[in-house]
Amino acid sequence: MHKQNGRSGKRGYSQSEVEDALAGLIASTKRIHRKLNLLQIAKKIEIARKGLGNLKKVSEAIGLSTEMLRQFSRVTKLAPKARRFVARGVIQRVDIADRISRLPPGDQFPVAQAVARGDLNTDDVRAIITFRKNQPKLPISKVISRVMSSRNIKEYVVQFLVPPQEEMKNIEGRFSKLIGQDGIRSVTAEKRMGTLLLNKDGKNRLELIAKKKGLTKRSLVKEIISGEVK
Amino acid sequence: MINQIYEIELDHINISDWNVRHTDPEKGLEELAASIAKHGLFQPVVLMGEYGNPPYELIIGQRRFLAHKNILHKKKIRAVFAERLNRVQASIRSLVENMTRTDLNHADAAGAITYLYKKLDRDERKVKAETGLSLQRIRQYVDIEERASRKMKEKLRLKKVTPVDVQRVLRAASGDIDKADRLLEKMQKFTPYQKKRMVEYGEEHPHANDDKIIEEAKRPVVERTILVKLSDQARAGLEKAAQKLAMSPDEVAAQAVEDWLSRKGFISA
Numbered sequence: 001m002h003k004q005n006g007r008s009g010k011r012g013y014s015q016s017e018v019e020d021a022l023a024g025l026i027a028s029t030k031r032i033h034r035k036l037n038l039l040q041i042a043k044k045i046e047i048a049r050k051g052l053g054n055l056k057k058v059s060e061a062i063g064l065s066t067e068m069l070r071q072f073s074r075v076t077k078l079a080p081k082a083r084r085f086v087a088r089g090v091i092q093r094v095d096i097a098d099r100i101s102r103l104p105p106g107d108q109f110p111v112a113q114a115v116a117r118g119d120l121n122t123d124d125v126r127a128i129i130t131f132r133k134n135q136p137k138l139p140i141s142k143v144i145s146r147v148m149s150s151r152n153i154k155e156y157v158v159q160f161l162v163p164p165q166e167e168m169k170n171i172e173g174r175f176s177k178l179i180g181q182d183g184i185r186s187v188t189a190e191k192r193m194g195t196l197l198l199n200k201d202g203k204n205r206l207e208l209i210a211k212k213k214g215l216t217k218r219s220l221v222k223e224i225i226s227g228e229v230k
Numbered sequence: 231m232i233n234q235i236y237e238i239e240l241d242h243i244n245i246s247d248w249n250v251r252h253t254d255p256e257k258g259l260e261e262l263a264a265s266i267a268k269h270g271l272f273q274p275v276v277l278m279g280e281y282g283n284p285p286y287e288l289i290i291g292q293r294r295f296l297a298h299k300n301i302l303h304k305k306k307i308r309a310v311f312a313e314r315l316n317r318v319q320a321s322i323r324s325l326v327e328n329m330t331r332t333d334l335n336h337a338d339a340a341g342a343i344t345y346l347y348k349k350l351d352r353d354e355r356k357v358k359a360e361t362g363l364s365l366q367r368i369r370q371y372v373d374i375e376e377r378a379s380r381k382m383k384e385k386l387r388l389k390k391v392t393p394v395d396v397q398r399v400l401r402a403a404s405g406d407i408d409k410a411d412r413l414l415e416k417m418q419k420f421t422p423y424q425k426k427r428m429v430e431y432g433e434e435h436p437h438a439n440d441d442k443i444i445e446e447a448k449r450p451v452v453e454r455t456i457l458v459k460l461s462d463q464a465r466a467g468l469e470k471a472a473q474k475l476a477m478s479p480d481e482v483a484a485q486a487v488e489d490w491l492s493r494k495g496f497i498s499a
Contacts, residue, residue: 127421127422127423130422150421150424150450152452153450154452154453155452155454155455157454216459218459222459
């Protein structure tokens with residue numbers, strides 16, 4: 001138990017410091033958009049742990065499992081170069097940061113860099129960890145590229161009716177201008193049934209534009225087809 | 231009940247068959263002997279039998295015993311006597327003792343756990359209660375012990391493959407053990423994604439040969455997500471169904487569409 005007044009714990013955190021840490025943790029660990037980065041959260045967990053005596057008490061105080069708290073704490077185990085991505089808030093997901101910290105120190109930066117670029121997701125990092133154990137001598141760049149090239153290919157299909165007065169090449173042009181050619185695999189039409197095939201980047205861009213305009217993806221597509229959005 | 235510690239002559243001790251460690255008992259023995267020589271033996275070995283009436287059977291502490299005998303050339307060892315145990319009880323004691331360490335070979339653990347499983351009415355919950363192992367881990371050991379080939383077990387013993395990979399090939403081969411052996415050989419440099427596809431394709435195509443399964447596993451699958459506009463009512467219904475059925479809204483939607491198309495005769499069953 002921490003003392004009611006004055007300093008407590010081995011490092012001597014005061015009651016108010018511990019309470020601040022707990023408040024910060026409650027505010028930052030239970031929402032997706034956090035004010036604190038993962039390293040700041042790990043620091044607060046450490047203050048709370050020392051103040052309260054152990055992780056279980058911190059867990060009870062903020063209503064988060066000890067395993068989850070450990071996951072946050074493991075972020076501090078990241079190699080310095082990889083840790084920078086976390087400190088800058090480029091890597092915000094604790095599960096990804098935790099997984100990267102389990103890789104050999106020399107592998108962490110290239111993987112963190114690929115995550116920051118948006119090339120790897122949580123599943124990919126998990127796959128890299130497993131694959132790395134089987135292939136300890138392979139350069140990490142090859143491990144990353146092997147995992148990336150072995151992923152399933154994700155495509156997003158939007159089907160639409162081509163308005164009678166509209167020409168297909170105009171619709172194609174508007175999609176290309178808005179989403180970018182590299183996000184589109186194909187735009188085709190058979191009779192008056194059009195099909196837009198997007199890759200992941202294209203889908204993400206469509207999502208972003210829809211969000212900015214306060215529309216659903218499907219409504220945005222409808223407006224692009226009708227020419228309301230150019 | 232374990233009680234008094236005795237100094238027992240090594241010549242009076244036999245290693246029990248009930249001791250679960252059969253693989254590499256001499257591995258790392260030099261280090262253990264050096265540690266015992268420097269610090270002494272902290273933990274006595276556990277024997278079965280009646281003190282004063284040798285020979286005794288060693289059920290826990292085989293490596294400590296071998297270090298004393300073969301490297302340190304001692305005459306005696308510190309030991310305690312376990313209460314009278316039957317074979318199942320002795321196996322449990324030996325297993326629990328060894329499972330807490332990381333170096334117990336998979337093959338030894340699988341053999342011992344499967345023995346207990348059979349003796350305890352093939353009830354994995356009883357094995358869990360006795361050993362403290364998770365049900366998932368017990369199932370994995372039993373599954374491998376009962377279904378894996380000798381070749382696979384040997385590879386596990388040599389740590390050339392993982393238990394998860396053995397389970398994967400057993401699933402992908404749909405009961406054909408030779409096919410499973412060949413798959414295990416060929417999938418060694420696969421990424422986790424390729425391994426997953428191997429299992430999926432193998433299960434869906436039980437008559438496919440190993441070469442075909444490997445070929446398909448290497449080929450990335452194109453997953454297509456169709457963006458559909460839904461009414462607010464349909465969206466709310468989808469969310470409700472997803473919650474009630476503990477499925478993702480995508481899965482519910484895919485199933486609903488497939489059911490409807492099938493009922494209307496647009497896709498064959």
